[in-house]
Amino acid sequence: MMEYLTLPMHRASGDIVQLTDILGRIPNNKWVWSVLEFNGVGIAPGDIDMDEFERLVSATPGGQHFSWSDLQAFAKKLEQTYDCLIIAVGNEEDINLFLDEGGNAERCQFVIEAHDSTSWNVAARSKDILHKLLDN
Numbered sequence: 008m009m010e011y012l013t014l015p016m017h018r019a020s021g022d023i024v025q026l027t028d029i030l031g032r033i034p035n036n037k038w039v040w041s042v043l044e045f046n047g048v049g050i051a052p053g054d055i056d057m058d059e060f061e062r063l064v065s066a067t068p069g070g071q072h073f074s075w076s077d078l079q080a081f082a083k084k085l086e087q088t089y090d091c092l093i094i095a096v097g098n099e100e101d102i103n104l105f106l107d108e109g110g111n112a113e114r115c116q117f118v119i120e121a122h123d124s125t126s127w128n129v130a131a132r133s134k135d136i137l138h139k140l141l142d143n
Contacts, residue, residue, distance in 0.1 A: 009112050012137045014127045026082040032139040038095035038116050040078045041102050043070035049085035069102045093119040
């Protein structure tokens with residue numbers, strides 16, 4: 008069963024909670040990560056233009072797939088994430104099932120959503136990971 012948490016994207020200090028901050032609380036894993044939606048500022052994978060990456064994400068059925076280390080590397084090159092939907096699943100077939108079922112998070116190991124530069128919605132199978140995010 009999934010556990011859910013919403014975090015503000017801005018700390019009281021004015022600093023932005025970045026995608027790297029979220030990922031930094033997740034243990035190393037072998038899940039298949041897929042960026043299904045993305046809008047932000049920074050350097051896209053393969054050093055392509057961010058607008059081109061955003062178009063590629065939205066035009067590719069099942070999104071852009073990443074390994075754990077590649078997702079972390081991508082996140083480190085971001086200046087800010089405005090909106091995104093990133094999922095982690097056990098295998099690539101679960102991405103299709105997630106999409107076919109209208110975004111059923113129960114198919115996922117982890118879900119990260121950014122909304123309008125204001126909040127992060129995170130869902131995980133592990134309460135322990137979510138509790139680590141609260142220490143952020």
